[in-house]
Amino acid sequence: MVGLAIMVFQEVARMTDFLGPRYVCHAEVNAILNTNHASAAGQKLYVTMYPCNECAKIIIQSGVTEVIYFVEKRLNDSDIAYVASHKLLAMANIKVRKHQPEMDQILIKFEEDLL
Structure with a gap:
């Protein structure tokens, strides 16, 4: 799936005194909406957390498999x-599975000449 999946709290903070889930789209919804009008049908959706019921409805309607x-x-x-x-x-009948990482950590070494 091609789409950006983030919850935009900082922008919401500028518009309202209250930060909370009722004021933002969940990452799943953002990913589907940000596919740039490409179809999500038949695609995989990678998410950090298991989707809530509202996101599940949108996932189903979008055709994600x-x-x-x-x-x-x-x-x-x-x-x-x-x-x-x-x-x-x-x-x-949407396949749902937990990601099983092959490694438990990633180490990124920045070389001095790159900084």
Whole structure:
């Protein structure tokens, strides 16, 4: 998938005194909207956190066929948004899997002549 996935809190901070999830699009939505009108159908979506139910609906409607996430919130009965998300994505036959990194850390060494 070609799209930028960020939550833009700094811009929102300039417009309002309140920072919170009701004032911004989640990264999944930003990624789909920022595909520059290219179709997301049949594409993979890489996300940091498991999508909430609202993002799951947009993922389904966009035609994304696979979601790869890194972190999942621990589910319990009070996490209705994530329980619903699991159900929605399963009902839509969207493949969902946890990313399994091959390395547990990355070391970047900057050479003096590059700085």
